[in-house]
Amino acid sequence: MAVHSKHPASAPPEPPVREKTGHLMLRGWCILVLFMSLSGTAWVNAFGELTTTVITIAGGVLSAVLWIVLRPPVQWRRLPWFVVAYVAWATLSLTWSAWPATTALTLLLLWITTLQALFIGSVLTWRELVRAAASALKWVMALSFLFELWVWVFVRAPILPGFVVDQADDPIEYWSRNNLFEWDKRIQGIMGNANLLAPVALLAIIVFAIRLFSGAPRRTFLWIWIGLSAFLFVRAGSATAYLTAAAVVVVLVTVLLMRTATRPGERTKYYVAYVVVGLGGLLALWLLRGTIFTALGRNSDLTGREGIWEKVLARAAERPWTGWGFATPWVPTDPAFDGWIIDHGQTVMQAHNMWVDVSMQLGIIGVALLALLYLAFVWRAWFFAIDRPRWDLRADRPYSPLTLLPTLVGAILLVQGLAESSPLLLWGWLFLVMLGSKIKQSPHVGVGPAEQTVAIERGEAVARDEPGGREPGTAAATADDRPSGRGA
Known part of the structure; x- marks a missing residue:
């Protein structure tokens, strides 16, 4: 007869670690918040x-x-x-605003967005942040396509906001123009604006690709999501978004080249090439803007934007230092x-x-603060992407594809900010x-109090001396984020 030993050779079986219901609900709420910000005017x-x-x-x-x-840990x-x-x-x-009601209303939106x-x-x-962003972007991409499909199949006519089917004075008023399968025309998605849909679709391609190279499960579905996002990006037909995508490619290639450097000073040649390509591209864009924008189906004045800039800058010049008051x-x-x-109309x-917008609203001081904000963000995001993760003497840790997200988002925002x-x-x-x-x-990634506390609550922390354990202070990889050996 078999006898159960009082001294087993291995630990007794335990159920697999699962996320607590409270944390699942918290992540679901974060996905909803991200979806609300990404869907915008929808x-x-x-x-x-x-x-x-x-x-x-x-x-x-x-x-x-x-x-x-x-009370999450915050330094x-x-x-x-x-x-x-x-x-x-x-x-x-607000104390000197020429439009105090607008300032108060838009400040509330700024505070709430910053808080969120x-x-x-x-x-x-x-890992959870990128996963949540991917989930929110899936909702935006899927609903944009299904909304346009619903209009095409059932409504069969352009539709106004509020699901009203009526004739508009100008096509710009339509929520959807019923153009899903009109291949020579632009679609607008749930945002009702092609210039808002295109950069979100580009962001979706980036996030899904990062998930793909991070070893996430259901890889076939990720390729489908990338394909859907690419379809919406192309059909949105935004000239600014096309230029943004080109800038993202340049930044991505440069980051990947920087990661190959193994000796001090080896990155210098890549920096020089990056600056030459960047400045050369900007110069070519300015000198050949007529030809480029005509090829993209746009006017050389960026579809009337130069006229708008002239009027806004003229008003900004009347209050150059403090501006007229926040209104975004x-x-x-x-x-x-x-x-x-x-x-x-x-x-x-x-x-x-x-x-230009900030110069009118908050003056030269506001522009300087925004420039410092972007400079600090781009600086940290750049070295977050190109530097090998290191906090001790070990210098051979692999790069994480997740670290590409901030610098690529920075490229999107900076280029998009030139025309929007x-x-x-x-x-x-x-x-x-x-x-x-x-x-x-x-x-x-995975190191420090802000990364470790949530993992401990979920039961993911693994001691260093355990078989298969990780470094102290790091969180064990979740089931859908295990390294796959295909780093970006």
């Missing part, structure tokens, strides 16, 4: 301004309460202080903006250049603050 088009405002404020309050209850001395300075200066502009960005960066690890975006019902600049809601003001709000501002603060709090 909420206004579907539910109206009042409902969207209530949902946005309620979401900010809920995240603030969760932050207080959960207060490592907050993104340039973000704090910019938000503080924007808030101070800091909240997500503090409660999710790097411009509220078209405010008398100061209503009818000021008209495009296609509609009051323009932005300057179509984030630097969208990086100043919604997902542009949220990702800038979220990734910037995350790099400061957790400069190494």
